[in-house]
Amino acid sequence: MALNKYMHPRNWYKKHKPNFKDLAIRYPEFRKHANQDLAGNVTLNFKDPASLRALTTTLLQEDFGLRVELPLDRLIPTVPQRLNYIHWIEDILENKGGEAKGIDIGTGASCIYPLLGCRLNKWQFLASELDEQNLHYAKKNIEANSFSDRIQVKTVTQETMFIGLVDEHEQYDFSMCNPPFFSDHLEAQGISSSRSDDRPEPHSVSTASEEESIAWGGEISFVIKMIEESFQLKTKIRVYTTMLGKKISVLVLKDELKRRKVPKYSTTEFCQGKTMRWGLAWTFDESVEFPMSLFKEAKKEKPPLTFDLPTMFPENIEYMIPPIAKFFKKHFDELKIEYKEQRCNRGVAMYTLIAKENSWSNQRRKRREKQRHTETIQNINQESDFVSMETQKTTLQGGSESGENSSVHSMNEKSAINGKQGSGTVKDKVHLITKGHENVEMAKCHRSDEVDTKCISNFKEENMGKSAAYVTNVKKRRTDALAEGETEVHCKRQKTSPIIEQGLVELASAQSAHSTVVERTCISNHVPLGSTEDPNKETDDSNLSKEQEEIIRDSATEESVHLDTSILMATIESNISFAGDKSGNPVKESFSSLDPGVEVNNMGAGESIINPDTKPGFVLAKTPGFDALEKEGGYILKCYFNLKKRGRTIYMEIIWVDGQNKQHMHQILQYLKNQVKLKVP
Numbered sequence: 073m074a075l076n077k078y079m080h081p082r083n084w085y086k087k088h089k090p091n092f093k094d095l096a097i098r099y100p101e102f103r104k105h106a107n108q109d110l111a112g113n114v115t116l117n118f119k120d121p122a123s124l125r126a127l128t129t130t131l132l133q134e135d136f137g138l139r140v141e142l143p144l145d146r147l148i149p150t151v152p153q154r155l156n157y158i159h160w161i162e163d164i165l166e167n168k169g170g171e172a173k174g175i176d177i178g179t180g181a182s183c184i185y186p187l188l189g190c191r192l193n194k195w196q197f198l199a200s201e202l203d204e205q206n207l208h209y210a211k212k213n214i215e216a217n218s219f220s221d222r223i224q225v226k227t228v229t230q231e232t233m234f235i236g237l238v239d240e241h242e243q244y245d246f247s248m249c250n251p252p253f254f255s256d257h258l259e260a261q262g263i264s265s266s267r268s269d270d271r272p273e274p275h276s277v278s279t280a281s282e283e284e285s286i287a288w289g290g291e292i293s294f295v296i297k298m299i300e301e302s303f304q305l306k307t308k309i310r311v312y313t314t315m316l317g318k319k320i321s322v323l324v325l326k327d328e329l330k331r332r333k334v335p336k337y338s339t340t341e342f343c344q345g346k347t348m349r350w351g352l353a354w355t356f357d358e359s360v361e362f363p364m365s366l367f368k369e370a371k372k373e374k375p376p377l378t379f380d381l382p383t384m385f386p387e388n389i390e391y392m393i394p395p396i397a398k399f400f401k402k403h404f405d406e407l408k409i410e411y412k413e414q415r416c417n418r419g420v421a422m423y424t425l426i427a428k429e430n431s432w433s434n435q436r437r438k439r440r441e442k443q444r445h446t447e448t449i450q451n452i453n454q455e456s457d458f459v460s461m462e463t464q465k466t467t468l469q470g471g472s473e474s475g476e477n478s479s480v481h482s483m484n485e486k487s488a489i490n491g492k493q494g495s496g497t498v499k500d501k502v503h504l505i506t507k508g509h510e511n512v513e514m515a516k517c518h519r520s521d522e523v524d525t526k527c528i529s530n531f532k533e534e535n536m537g538k539s540a541a542y543v544t545n546v547k548k549r550r551t552d553a554l555a556e557g558e559t560e561v562h563c564k565r566q567k568t569s570p571i572i573e574q575g576l577v578e579l580a581s582a583q584s585a586h587s588t589v590v591e592r593t594c595i596s597n598h599v600p601l602g603s604t605e606d607p608n609k610e611t612d613d614s615n616l617s618k619e620q621e622e623i624i625r626d627s628a629t630e631e632s633v634h635l636d637t638s639i640l641m642a643t644i645e646s647n648i649s650f651a652g653d654k655s656g657n658p659v660k661e662s663f664s665s666l667d668p669g670v671e672v673n674n675m676g677a678g679e680s681i682i683n684p685d686t687k688p689g690f691v692l693a694k695t696p697g698f699d700a701l702e703k704e705g706g707y708i709l710k711c712y713f714n715l716k717k718r719g720r721t722i723y724m725e726i727i728w729v730d731g732q733n734k735q736h737m738h739q740i741l742q743y744l745k746n747q748v749k750l751k752v753p
């Protein structure tokens with residue numbers, strides 16, 4: 073049912089496929105024509121007119137409460153296709169469910185357009201028909217559904233279109249028509265060449281009589297006559313419309329409207345199953361706005377949304393696709409976007425994404441929360457300025473005693489280099505320093521193999537809760553000390569690099585979320601808490617690029633080197649784990665293996681990151697729900713997400729497939745871009 077996805081969105085059958093089994097149980101007439109196979113599936117023979125009639129009358133009864141009687145030797149309409157046309161008229165009139173007065177040229181025995189139009193809307197109809205038998209049945213069907221006060225059928229001659237049918241005192245909102253489609257018997261039998269080669273053979277039998285299906289000149293001539301008459305009636309009928317059975321007719325008639333300088337016209341597609349029909353509308357009323365064709369919109373080639381990952385490595389190092397793919401998959405999981413991996417190897421990763429809900433819009437709120445965390449951290453850093461000052465002062469007073477508290481050990485060592493003198497109680501001040509530099513503690517905790525959560529929660533309690541009181545306290549002591557005649561020690565505020573800020577933010581956000589960010593940020597350099605070993609030595613940065621070393625140098629100030637490098641290194645290592653050398657080997661295995669979030673070191677070139685046993689190109693279903701979602705269309709967005717190598721960088725593209733609106737795709741791209749920016753400063 074290739075075209076069903078382009079059915080009008082309000083078409084009942086777009087989401088409610090008829091259940092033949094159920095219909096067979098509840099409708100005896102339908103049951104007579106239903107066949108059940110050994111597997112229990114119920115099918116219909118669409119080449120049998122009686123089966124077709126049973127289906128149409130049963131669906132009209134079941135889904136629209138319409139009781140319709142049809143002769144076997146006249147056209148049997150397909151309900152879903154007729155619904156598409158009704159919904160298109162609703163869209164043009166912009167009055168779904170509202171009142172309108174319409175005309176139906178050649179209503180047929182079913183009188184299907186007026187019946188459906190009146191059932192779904194408060195419309196009234198003037199219908200025409202030239203065939204006696206059709207007229208008889210149409211009237212019967214109108215009465216059977218108690219629509220005699222809203223639907224009027226008039227008998228007309230072959231030459232009549234609007235003139236001779238319409239009431240000259242009346243104003244009409246629209247006209248509709250399903251014209252006889254063949255020009256002669258040869259065409260009706262499929263012998264002449266007007267059926268286009270690419271159009272498949274009909275799947276169901278045509279029961280249309282000669283009068284119904286054949287008109288001199290076919291549908292083109294029929295509609296040209298309508299166009300001619302519309303020039304006489306102009307806005308008496310606000311919008312003229314017709315259905316067309318052949319694409320060539322659409323082109324010819326559009327050309328005709330253009331040639332005759334009709335002010336506004338539009339076309340659309342009616343899609344159902346494997347059948348496509350077309351709609352043509354024109355008007356002399358400039359205020360009419362024709363709706364966009366959903367089919368054309370969906371089919372229109374839209375360039376994919378793209379983004380190049382920033383290059384940040386020296387020339388012999390490149391990004392590797394599998395770890396990057398894993399990075400994005402983690403974010404898809406976070407956004408509850410289902411994905412199906414179509415391919416993942418060194419050169420390309422391809423995914424089909426399906427989102428059943430908008431989980432990215434509230435990301436703004438989350439970002440604001442994160443921003444608040446940043447601000448809190450910045451406040452703490454500012455507060456630490458005072459502490460730095462105190463640190464130096466304390467050291468001047470008696471650096472040897474600073475060993476009482478190992479957490480400030482290295483700092484005191486560094487501060488002691490200043491070698492100035494001061495006075496005061498060393499113990500108290502050491503205590504202050506320890507408190508004020510809880511972030512130093514935290515960094516150290518992260519540098520050990522232990523207690524992430526513990527030190528994070530300490531950090532939260534100690535710093536967030538007590539920092540205000542603490543700063544007041546420090547300020548007071550500082551004033552007191554100065555009042556006692558101590559020498560002022562000048563100390564510049566530490567400038568924290570954006571990377572470090574980011575590290576701090578990640579750590580802070582992790583307090584509540586206890587997210588993998590902590591794991592990623594907490595690299596273990598195996599420096600025990602309070603160790604006096606040089607942290608730079610432990611992190612073994614011999615394999616870092618000059619660029620990266622520079623970042624470290626620029627970011628770490630003399631006093632804060634111990635704290636800053638640990639976080640900085642974590643950030644850089646996460647990035648490095650995205651990279652490989654020219655042969656696809658991870659840049660540095662020891663780095664990668666320290667990062668629990670990225671499995672670079674056990675992944676060979678071309679292997680899938682999800683399942684190392686799987687050969688590239690094999691389809692892996694991420695969740696069992698994916699296929700069901702896809703099949704039932706239970707999603708708001710379906711798109712393709714590809715990662716491709718482009719030189720030394722990676723090119724990311726998102727290609728629209730289906731969904732509510734394309735804006736979702738833009739929002740997801742923006743979200744992913746933001747994540748990349750956080751990751752690659």
Ligand SMILES: C[S@@+](CC[C@H](N)C(=O)[O-])C[C@H]1O[C@@H](n2cnc3c(N)ncnc32)[C@H](O)[C@@H]1O
Nearest residue numbers: 149178179180200201202203230250251252284
């Ligand atoms: C293809 S059938 C459409 C029937 C129905 N509207 C439907 O969609 O199922 C075309 C109908 O137009 C009728 N017809 C042909 N020429 C006509 C004319 N000049 N005026 C009114 N009806 C006409 C035929 O009898 C036939 O019932």
